[in-house]
Structures are given as structure tokens and as C-alpha cells.
Amino acid sequence: MTKHIAFIDVETTGMSAETSEVIELGIMLGEFDTNRIVRVADEYCEFQEPFYSIPSTITNITGITDRMVRGKSLDMDRILSILDRADGIVAHNASFDRGFVSRLLPETGDMDWYCSVRQIKWKDYGFENGKLQQLLRAHQINVQQAHRALDDAKNLAVLLNNSHLRLGKDATYISYLLDKSPLKKPSKSRL
Numbered sequence: 001m002t003k004h005i006a007f008i009d010v011e012t013t014g015m016s017a018e019t020s021e022v023i024e025l026g027i028m029l030g031e032f033d034t035n036r037i038v039r040v041a042d043e044y045c046e047f048q049e050p051f052y053s054i055p056s057t058i059t060n061i062t063g064i065t066d067r068m069v070r071g072k073s074l075d076m077d078r079i080l081s082i083l084d085r086a087d088g089i090v091a092h093n094a095s096f097d098r099g100f101v102s103r104l105l106p107e108t109g110d111m112d113w114y115c116s117v118r119q120i121k122w123k124d125y126g127f128e129n130g131k132l133q134q135l136l137r138a139h140q141i142n143v144q145q146a147h148r149a150l151d152d153a154k155n156l157a158v159l160l161n162n163s164h165l166r167l168g169k170d171a172t173y174i175s176y177l178l179d180k181s182p183l184k185k186p187s188k189s190r191l
Contacts, residue, residue, distance in 0.1 A: 003032045004041055005178070006086035009152040010100045011062045013050050017099030021050040023069050024062070025101075026149030028157055029082050035175035036161045042082050045150035047072035062147045076105060088112040090174075092132045092156050094183060102186070112182035116160060119180050120173055125164050135159055 007028045014020030026045040030037035047069040054066050083089070089108070091097035094115035102109045122130040127138055136143050136155055139162050145151045160174035167176050 001033075003087040003178075004085050005030050005032050005037065005157075005174070006083055006089045007153040007157045008089055008091050008097055008101065009149045009156070010097050011058075011064060011147065011149050012100055013052065013054055013058055015096075017096075017103055020100075021052075022048055022074070022100050022104060023050055023054060023058070023064055024048070024149040025074055025079065025104075026151070026153045027079065027082050028150065028153045029086060030157050032087075032174065032178070035170055036172050037157050037174060040154075041085070043150060043154075044075070044078055044082055046074050048074045063145075064148075074104065080105060080107065083108060083111065086111070088114055088178065088182065090114045090116060090156065090160070090177065092130075092152070093117045098183075098186070109186060114177050114180065115183055116156060116173070116177060119177055119183075125166055132156065132159070 007030060009026050010022045011024040012020045012022050024045065024047050027043060028040055029042040031039045031041045049069045049072050054064060059065055089111055091113065094113050098113050117130045122135065127135060132152065133146050136159055139159055141155060141158050143155055160177065161172055163172045
């Protein structure tokens with residue numbers, strides 16, 4: 001049965017979805033058939049200018065500068081048109097990405113989210129930890145650019161298309177992940 005899975009990543013001005021802003025959002029919509037992503041159905045990536053200047057620590061990590069984001073904004077309609085076709089959303093550390101995305105697009109709060117950090121026990125498969133860049137290196141996946149939204153989303157999809165002996169015959173990380181229950185929906189805050 002064919003499904004569509006949205007791999008999403010955000011680059012932000014800081015770690016808190018309450019006080020920081022999204023400066024880049026990337027989505028890759030992958031077509032999932034049987035046990036793997038078989039093709040890219042759609043993708044989107046854009047910068048967004050924050051209210052305050054991007055901290056130098058963030059620029060050092062991402063390479064994103066104030067000049068790059070000046071005058072840029074996310075196309076919320078385009079993002080929603082991709083997410084509306086998705087049967088689920090996968091992020092590497094979904095609690096982080098989901099916090100930012102749901103502030104921008106509250107509609108995503110009711111969607112099925114999966115976390116490739118918390119829901120895949122990477123140490124059980126012999127990996128030191130669940131850090132994306134380390135997992136990509138361990139799986140010999142060539143990374144053109146790290147800590148950029150669309151690149152990280154695409155690299156995550158490539159990583160999850162891999163299999164491991166402990167998963168079982170013909171199983172991939174993505175099939176294993178999608179067999180899990182989605183993350184619980186965040187509780188609505190009370191006024």
C-alpha cells in the first residue's frame with residue numbers, strides 16, 4: 001500500500017519553540033511502498049526572516065546569515081499543500097521540530113508525527129547515539145551539507161531507507177518506525 005511520508009526539518013534561532021524563530025524549513029514528501037521510500041513526490045525549502053538578528057552561534061552551525069534570510073518568508077499555503085498529502089510526518093528529534101512547526105501551522109498538531117531519535121533505539125543496533133550526522137557517517141551516506149533544513153530532511157529519508165540485520169529480513173528503519181504508534185498529540189494548553 002502506497003503512503004506519503006513528509007520528512008521535515010527546521011533551522012531556528014535557538015532551542016526553544018516559545019522564544020526562538022524558524023529561519024529555514026525544509027520538507028521532502030516521499031512515496032512509501034511496502035518497506036521503503038521509492039521516490040520523492042514533492043519538496044519545499046525556504047528561508048524566513050526572523051524578528052531579531054540570527055545569533056552568531058546559529059550562523060556558525062548552519063551557515064545561515066541575516067543577509068540570506070532578509071526579506072524571505074515561508075509559503076504557508078505551499079507547506080500545507082504538501083503536508084495535506086502526507087499520511088505522517090517524520091523528524092529527527094520530532095519534539096523539537098514539531099514545537100516550531102505547530103506554532104507556525106497549528107493544523108499540524110493533529111497529524112501523525114514520528115520521531116527517528118526516540119522511536120528507533122539506535123544504541124540497540126550498535127550505534128553510539130542517535131545523532132543524525134553520526135548515523136549518516138556510520139551508514140556511509142555522503143552528506144553535501146549538514147544543518148540545512150532540506151538537506152537534513154532528505155538525508156534522514158536516505159538513512160531510514162537502510163536496513164539492519166536486527167530489524168529482520170527486508171525491513172528498513174522507516175518501515176520499523178511507521179509500524180510504531182505515532183507520537184502522542186501535545187496537550188492543549190489551558191488559559
